[in-house]
Amino acid sequence: MIEKLRQLMKERDLFAYYIPSSDFHDSEYVGEHFKARKFLSGFTGSAGTLVVTQEEAGLWTDGRYFIQAEKELEGTGITLFKAGVEGVPKIEEYLAKVMPQNGKLGFDGRVVGVTTGKDLAKKLEEKNCEIVYNEDLVSIIWNDRPSLPTGQAFLLDEKYTGKSYTDKLSELRETLKDKKADSHILTTLDDIAWLYNLRGSDISHFPVVLAYTVITKDEAVLFLDETKLTDEIRAKLSQVTIKPYDDIYEYVKTLEGKVLLDPAKVNYAIYNNLQAEKIEEQNPTLLAKAKKNEVEVQNIRNCHLRDGVACTKFMYWLKNNIGKIEINELDAGAKMQELRKQQENYIEDSFSCISAYGENAAMMHYSATPENYKVLEPKNLYLLDSGGQYFDGTTDITRTIALGPVDSEIKRHYTAVARGMLNLSRAKFLHGVRGLNLDILARSPIWEMDIDYRSGTGHGIGFVLNVHEGPNGFRWKIVPERNDSCVLEVGMVTTNEPGIYIEGSHGIRIENELIVQNGEKNEYGQFLEFETVTFTPIDLDAIDPQYMNETEKQSLNNYHKAVFEKISPFLEPEEKEWLKTYTREI
Amino acid sequence: MIEKLRQLMKERDLFAYYIPSSDFHDSEYVGEHFKARKFLSGFTGSAGTLVVTQEEAGLWTDGRYFIQAEKELEGTGITLFKAGVEGVPKIEEYLAKVMPQNGKLGFDGRVVGVTTGKDLAKKLEEKNCEIVYNEDLVSIIWNDRPSLPTGQAFLLDEKYTGKSYTDKLSELRETLKDKKADSHILTTLDDIAWLYNLRGSDISHFPVVLAYTVITKDEAVLFLDETKLTDEIRAKLSQVTIKPYDDIYEYVKTLEGKVLLDPAKVNYAIYNNLQAEKIEEQNPTLLAKAKKNEVEVQNIRNCHLRDGVACTKFMYWLKNNIGKIEINELDAGAKMQELRKQQENYIEDSFSCISAYGENAAMMHYSATPENYKVLEPKNLYLLDSGGQYFDGTTDITRTIALGPVDSEIKRHYTAVARGMLNLSRAKFLHGVRGLNLDILARSPIWEMDIDYRSGTGHGIGFVLNVHEGPNGFRWKIVPERNDSCVLEVGMVTTNEPGIYIEGSHGIRIENELIVQNGEKNEYGQFLEFETVTFTPIDLDAIDPQYMNETEKQSLNNYHKAVFEKISPFLEPEEKEWLKTYTREI
Structure with missing residues (x-):
C-alpha cells in the first residue's frame, strides 16, 4: 500500500x-x-x-x-x-x-x-x-474503503431540547452581529447537532450527523448527505437550505464580508478555500451548548434517575452473583448494557464501557476484548465506567465495587477517592470561579497520601451528544488545547471523577455528574453550587469511616439517603432491601 | 499652583x-x-x-x-x-x-x-x-519640595542573606547569557537591594536605597547618591561601579547589543532614552529573590520566633488590661511596636499597623489617626495587623482578639476564618500548583456561609524587604497586573490571611506566614507542603468547636501545641501560665 x-x-x-x-x-x-x-x-x-x-x-x-x-x-x-x-x-x-x-x-x-x-x-x-x-x-x-455512514437523522423534540432551532439561530445571529461578523462557518458535529436539534448515528456512541453549516444574516445552509433526512425533517427545517455534504468546499469560496470561524476546529481545506476576511474565535455555540437550559436540566435529571436504577440493579446483581456464577469483564459490561437498554428512552451507550477487574482497573485506558479479559473473583475491586445516550440526556458514571473482602490499604484508598468526590460535590463558590480553582477539593485527600491520579478530575458532558464536551471541566493545570478551564456557569454539567490507580494491584474511580446551580445572590456576588444528578450507591464495603471526618460522613450519608429515596421506588423488593443496607448511615 | x-x-x-x-x-x-x-x-x-x-x-x-x-x-x-x-x-x-x-x-x-x-x-x-x-x-x-532621602545604606551580612552579591551577580549573568541579553537594566528597589545585599532607609517600612543598576557582561553599575555609602561598603562592593543616581538617564543611551528589561517596571524616560534592542521580560531577580535560600529560611524562622514572642506578650497584655486601663487603637498599636522593639535585630515596623476595634476592623484599609480612633471596650473583637523588619527577616501577622464576650454569630465567623487559615496551611500538593489552585482551601469555609472577603488570601513577602512581594500569592482570580499567580517553589514565603468583614459590626482576619517546603518525591512527582513560621495563639475565646470537624480541631490543637513549645521559653511565668490556657486542646 x-x-x-x-x-x-x-x-x-x-x-x-x-x-x-x-x-x-x-x-x-x-x-x-x-x-x-x-x-x-x-x-x-x-x-x-x-x-x-x-x-x-x-x-x-x-x-x-x-x-x-x-x-x-x-x-x-x-x-x-x-x-x-x-x-x-x-x-x-x-x-x-x-x-x-x-x-x-x-x-x-x-x-x-x-x-x-x-x-x-x-x-x-x-x-x-x-x-x-x-x-x-x-x-x-483504498479500493474497499468503507463508505461514509448513511444512517437516518432525527430531530430531537423541543420537549427535550427546550429551545427551537429557529430561536437558537436567532440568538447565534445576534452574537454574530455583536462580533461584526457577516457569516459563520461551523464544522464541529456536536455544535451543528445542537444548533439544529438534529441527531443521527454517523459516529458510534455519539449521535451526530456528518455535516457542515454556514450561517449568514439571512440564510442557514446545512451541508449533509440529503438521504439522511426524511420529508418530515425537511419540512421542519424549512428555514434551512440543504446542500450536498461536499458542497461546502466550493460554497465558502463565494463568501464575502467578515466570516467568523474557530481555527482550532475548522479544517485546513475550508480555511484556505475561504477568500473572505476571517474573524478567528471560539465557536459561539460552544458556550451556549454547555449552559444547559432548564428543560434540558430537567431531562438530565430524569434520564439520570433511570440510569441510576440500571446501575443500582447492576450493583445488586454483581454483589449477589459474584462467586456463584462465572462472570468475566465482558459479561459484566454486557449485563450493564442490558440493564440500561431496559430503560425508557435509551438510544445507545455513550461510550464503550471500561469494565476492569483488579489490576486491570489500574490501567486508565484499559478495555476488555474477546482476546484479552479477566474473570471476576470474589475479592479485590471491580471498576465499571459506563454511560448511556437517552433521548433526554447523556450519562457517564463510574462505580468501583468490592467483590469480596478488601485489605485496609485498599479501603484507605477507596475512602480517600470517595472523600474527594464528595468534597468537590458540596463546593459553594462565587461566580467567576473556574474548574482549576476547585480541582484541589477532589484531589487533596489523594495528594495527602502522596498519590496522584494524573488526569483532570472531570470533563464537561453534552446533552444527547458527546460524552466529552468543553469548555468546562475540573483540572488544576491550564492546558490551552483542551479548552476546559472556562468560568463555571449555571447549567453546565461536569463529571467529578477522582481516582487512585496502583499498577499491578487495583484501580479506583468514583464518578458522579454535577450541574452548576444558582445559590444566594448578595452584596458579595452570585454564589453557585453543584446539584448532583447521579444516584447509585458508593460501595460501603470498601469504605473505612475512620478516615472520614464528620463533615465527610454527613456528605456520604446525605448522598446515600438521596440515592435510596430516588432509586428505591423503581426496584424489586429484594433489590430495595439490599439498597437499604447499602445506603445505610455510617 | x-x-x-x-x-x-x-x-x-x-x-x-x-x-x-x-x-x-x-x-x-x-x-x-x-x-x-x-x-x-x-x-x-x-x-x-x-x-x-x-x-x-x-x-x-x-x-x-x-x-x-x-x-x-x-x-x-x-x-x-x-x-x-x-x-x-x-x-x-x-x-x-x-x-x-x-x-x-x-x-x-x-x-x-x-x-x-x-x-x-x-x-x-x-x-x-x-x-x-x-x-x-x-x-x-514646588519651592520647598522635600529633598530626596539621604539616610545611610548598610550591607546585610551573608549570615543573613546566605549568598554573596558576587554569587548573585554571577547567577544573574548566567541567566542573561541564556536569554542572549548583553545587559540588563534593573530599576526596582527591592531587586537592587536583594542583588547587592544592600539595605537603606529611603522609604519608611521598606529598607531600600533609591538606586538603579545596569549589569553588563563585565560590569555592574550602581546609580545612587554616593554619600549614602561608607568607605567600608565601597570596599566591599569592589566589583561594582558606583555612579551618581541621575546618571542612568545618559548612561542607558550608550548601551549597545540586546538589553533585558521589564517594561512593567522600568520608567518611560529610561525606556525611551535607550537606543539598543530590547528584550522585554520579567526581571530575572523577581523569581530568584522570592525563592528564599536555606540560610534565609532559617533566619526567617528565627525572626518569626521573636516576633511571635512579642505578639504573644501583646495578646497577654491586652487580655489582662482591657477594662482595667483605658486603651485606644493608637495605644494598642504603640504597645505592639514597643514589644517588637524589645526584640533582638529589630529595625522598624514592616508597615504602618492596622489597629482596629469593633466596626473599624470591617474597613479593610482603616488606619487609626490622632484625629480619628476608637477606645477599646471589654466586648467585641479587636484586630491588629502588624509586622517587623528585622536584620534576619520581615514579618506580617494579624490576630483578631475577643476583648470580652462575643455573640454566637461572631464566633461562627471567627471559627470559619480560623478553619480557612488552617485548611490552607496543611495543604499538600504537587509541584506545578499555583496559589489560584489552593485559594479555595482558605475561602471555602467562608463561601459556605455566603460571605466573601473580596481580596486575595495572601501575598508573597520579602526578606528584610517589601512586605508585598511577587510573584507568589494566593488569589483565585488571575489578575495579570498583580503578577502573583506563579507556580509555587520551595522557599517561597506567602501570607495566609482569610477574613470576614461585616460593615458596621466587626472584622476578622487571622494571618500566618507559610514557607513552601519539599515533601515526598515519587513516581507522581515532587510533592510540596507548607511550613508555618508564625507562632501566636488564635484566640480560643472566639472559637466555637461545634463548627469544626475533627480534622480541623486537630489542626488547631497541633498549631497551639507548637505555639506553646516555641514561645513559652521566652515568657515571664505569668505569661507562660496564660499561654498554657490559650493553647489548650479543644
Whole structure:
C-alpha cells in the first residue's frame, strides 16, 4: 500500500505525504471511513500520524501506544517515532529536515486542522516548500474503503431540547452581529447537532450527523448527505437550505464580508478555500451548548434517575452473583448494557464501557476484548465506567465495587477517592470561579497520601451528544488545547471523577455528574453550587469511616439517603432491601 | 499652583500635563519628595493621577477614595473623575478627546511607567500628538519640595542573606547569557537591594536605597547618591561601579547589543532614552529573590520566633488590661511596636499597623489617626495587623482578639476564618500548583456561609524587604497586573490571611506566614507542603468547636501545641501560665 502511495506521490511530484487520524470535523472519535492511517500502516491505536516519503515512512504516536505500535508495525518497514520522548523530532521538525528546497508536501486538507496545517507551512517556509492540500491519495488506493455512514437523522423534540432551532439561530445571529461578523462557518458535529436539534448515528456512541453549516444574516445552509433526512425533517427545517455534504468546499469560496470561524476546529481545506476576511474565535455555540437550559436540566435529571436504577440493579446483581456464577469483564459490561437498554428512552451507550477487574482497573485506558479479559473473583475491586445516550440526556458514571473482602490499604484508598468526590460535590463558590480553582477539593485527600491520579478530575458532558464536551471541566493545570478551564456557569454539567490507580494491584474511580446551580445572590456576588444528578450507591464495603471526618460522613450519608429515596421506588423488593443496607448511615 | 503650572505649560507649548503618584522605581510606597500630585491637588490618598490643561484640571482616583477626594478637592476647581464608574472616561480616553490635533502632552518620564506611557502615546496617535517626557515642571514651582532621602545604606551580612552579591551577580549573568541579553537594566528597589545585599532607609517600612543598576557582561553599575555609602561598603562592593543616581538617564543611551528589561517596571524616560534592542521580560531577580535560600529560611524562622514572642506578650497584655486601663487603637498599636522593639535585630515596623476595634476592623484599609480612633471596650473583637523588619527577616501577622464576650454569630465567623487559615496551611500538593489552585482551601469555609472577603488570601513577602512581594500569592482570580499567580517553589514565603468583614459590626482576619517546603518525591512527582513560621495563639475565646470537624480541631490543637513549645521559653511565668490556657486542646 505504501508503495502504491509512493507511486501516486511521484506522479504528483509530492516529496512527502501526511496522513493523520482525523475526520473532516476534528471529532474525538472517527468512523471507519476515516481510518486511513490504520489502513496504510496497520497501527490500530486511536492516536497516530503517518508521514511517507520515497525513502522513509514514519509513524508518530504517544506514550499510551508505544508497545502496541512497535508490535503492529513489525515488518512493515515503517519507523516508529515516539512522540514526547526526548530527542525524537516532532513531525514538523522531521519534515523541515528531510524536505528538499522547493519540495511539495501533500495531504487531504479536509482531515488536517488549521493549526497543524499552519505549523507545517511555517516550518517549511525556510525551504520554500509548497503545501498541496487537495490531494486525497488514500481514496485512490483504498479500493474497499468503507463508505461514509448513511444512517437516518432525527430531530430531537423541543420537549427535550427546550429551545427551537429557529430561536437558537436567532440568538447565534445576534452574537454574530455583536462580533461584526457577516457569516459563520461551523464544522464541529456536536455544535451543528445542537444548533439544529438534529441527531443521527454517523459516529458510534455519539449521535451526530456528518455535516457542515454556514450561517449568514439571512440564510442557514446545512451541508449533509440529503438521504439522511426524511420529508418530515425537511419540512421542519424549512428555514434551512440543504446542500450536498461536499458542497461546502466550493460554497465558502463565494463568501464575502467578515466570516467568523474557530481555527482550532475548522479544517485546513475550508480555511484556505475561504477568500473572505476571517474573524478567528471560539465557536459561539460552544458556550451556549454547555449552559444547559432548564428543560434540558430537567431531562438530565430524569434520564439520570433511570440510569441510576440500571446501575443500582447492576450493583445488586454483581454483589449477589459474584462467586456463584462465572462472570468475566465482558459479561459484566454486557449485563450493564442490558440493564440500561431496559430503560425508557435509551438510544445507545455513550461510550464503550471500561469494565476492569483488579489490576486491570489500574490501567486508565484499559478495555476488555474477546482476546484479552479477566474473570471476576470474589475479592479485590471491580471498576465499571459506563454511560448511556437517552433521548433526554447523556450519562457517564463510574462505580468501583468490592467483590469480596478488601485489605485496609485498599479501603484507605477507596475512602480517600470517595472523600474527594464528595468534597468537590458540596463546593459553594462565587461566580467567576473556574474548574482549576476547585480541582484541589477532589484531589487533596489523594495528594495527602502522596498519590496522584494524573488526569483532570472531570470533563464537561453534552446533552444527547458527546460524552466529552468543553469548555468546562475540573483540572488544576491550564492546558490551552483542551479548552476546559472556562468560568463555571449555571447549567453546565461536569463529571467529578477522582481516582487512585496502583499498577499491578487495583484501580479506583468514583464518578458522579454535577450541574452548576444558582445559590444566594448578595452584596458579595452570585454564589453557585453543584446539584448532583447521579444516584447509585458508593460501595460501603470498601469504605473505612475512620478516615472520614464528620463533615465527610454527613456528605456520604446525605448522598446515600438521596440515592435510596430516588432509586428505591423503581426496584424489586429484594433489590430495595439490599439498597437499604447499602445506603445505610455510617 | 495649578495656575503656575499652566504658565509653564504655555511657555513650553504643552496642551496637557500629567502628574501621577509614583516614584522613579514603581515602588508601592513613595517618599515625600515624590508626592507631587498631593502637592498640586491637595488630595492626600495613596492612589490618584492629576491631569491639567488650560481649561480644566481633573483628578482620577478609585472607589476607596471617592468620599475623601470630594472633600479634599472642594474649592480647588479640580474635577473628580471616579475611575471604574460607568460612563467616566479613563485618562487616556479623556486626553484622546480633549487634546487638539498635533498637541503636546507633557510629563516627567521618570515617574510614568512604560505601559502607561505607551498607552497614552497609542491613544493619542490618531491626533498625531507628541509626548514630551523630559519635563519636570513640578520641581520648578514646588519651592520647598522635600529633598530626596539621604539616610545611610548598610550591607546585610551573608549570615543573613546566605549568598554573596558576587554569587548573585554571577547567577544573574548566567541567566542573561541564556536569554542572549548583553545587559540588563534593573530599576526596582527591592531587586537592587536583594542583588547587592544592600539595605537603606529611603522609604519608611521598606529598607531600600533609591538606586538603579545596569549589569553588563563585565560590569555592574550602581546609580545612587554616593554619600549614602561608607568607605567600608565601597570596599566591599569592589566589583561594582558606583555612579551618581541621575546618571542612568545618559548612561542607558550608550548601551549597545540586546538589553533585558521589564517594561512593567522600568520608567518611560529610561525606556525611551535607550537606543539598543530590547528584550522585554520579567526581571530575572523577581523569581530568584522570592525563592528564599536555606540560610534565609532559617533566619526567617528565627525572626518569626521573636516576633511571635512579642505578639504573644501583646495578646497577654491586652487580655489582662482591657477594662482595667483605658486603651485606644493608637495605644494598642504603640504597645505592639514597643514589644517588637524589645526584640533582638529589630529595625522598624514592616508597615504602618492596622489597629482596629469593633466596626473599624470591617474597613479593610482603616488606619487609626490622632484625629480619628476608637477606645477599646471589654466586648467585641479587636484586630491588629502588624509586622517587623528585622536584620534576619520581615514579618506580617494579624490576630483578631475577643476583648470580652462575643455573640454566637461572631464566633461562627471567627471559627470559619480560623478553619480557612488552617485548611490552607496543611495543604499538600504537587509541584506545578499555583496559589489560584489552593485559594479555595482558605475561602471555602467562608463561601459556605455566603460571605466573601473580596481580596486575595495572601501575598508573597520579602526578606528584610517589601512586605508585598511577587510573584507568589494566593488569589483565585488571575489578575495579570498583580503578577502573583506563579507556580509555587520551595522557599517561597506567602501570607495566609482569610477574613470576614461585616460593615458596621466587626472584622476578622487571622494571618500566618507559610514557607513552601519539599515533601515526598515519587513516581507522581515532587510533592510540596507548607511550613508555618508564625507562632501566636488564635484566640480560643472566639472559637466555637461545634463548627469544626475533627480534622480541623486537630489542626488547631497541633498549631497551639507548637505555639506553646516555641514561645513559652521566652515568657515571664505569668505569661507562660496564660499561654498554657490559650493553647489548650479543644
